[in-house]
Amino acid sequence: MAKVLIVYYSRSGNTEKMAEAVAEGARGVSGVEVEVRPVGEVTPDDLLAAEGIIMGSPTYYGSMAAEVKSLIDESVKYHGQFTGKVGGAFASSGGPGGGNETTVLDIVKALLIHGMIVQGDSAGDHYGAIAVGAPDERSRGECEKLGRRVAELAVRLGE
Numbered sequence: 001m002a003k004v005l006i007v008y009y010s011r012s013g014n015t016e017k018m019a020e021a022v023a024e025g026a027r028g029v030s031g032v033e034v035e036v037r038p039v040g041e042v043t044p045d046d047l048l049a050a051e052g053i054i055m056g057s058p059t060y061y062g063s064m065a066a067e068v069k070s071l072i073d074e075s076v077k078y079h080g081q082f083t084g085k086v087g088g089a090f091a092s093s094g095g096p097g098g099g100n101e102t103t104v105l106d107i108v109k110a111l112l113i114h115g116m117i118v119q120g121d122s123a124g125d126h127y128g129a130i131a132v133g134a135p136d137e138r139s140r141g142e143c144e145k146l147g148r149r150v151a152e153l154a155v156r157l158g159e
Contacts, residue, residue, distance in 0.1 A: 004052035008056035009039045023147060086157065090104065090130065107128070125142045125146075
């Protein structure tokens with residue numbers, strides 16, 4: 001069974017709501033165990049134990065929260081051991097043009113440097129799910145689609 005770990009940091013609760021929507025999408029895939037945890041409760045060992053890793057962060061100054069970056073920095077001790085795992089990212093911001101895409105791309109860059117596989121979306125939030133403020137119906141749908149996409153790919157690669 002493929003394990004998908006959804007890791008997030010949330011100060012206001014908006015990114016946490018997105019994480020739950022991502023999990024909902026992943027849970028709809030057969031053969032997947034889904035775990036949702038705040039970044040403060042995740043270690044690099046936890047990341048290593050998952051076949052799929054989806055990270056979410058609010059946007060601070062156009063990038064991810066320090067708490068998310070810290071976990072990524074700590075994961076360097078396993079550099080090269082994430083190769084072939086499936087990754088994804090999501091972000092929330094306080095307003096349109098608030099840096100969501102740059103935040104998602106910063107997370108995706110770290111996952112790619114780890115050798116992970118990140119699948120884009122040709123019809124939706126191309127790089128990863130985003131929300132402005134609390135996730136609305138559109139954002140929730142994109143989060144669910146992200147979770148489903150990562151979970152399906154993790155299962156296929158594990159066959």
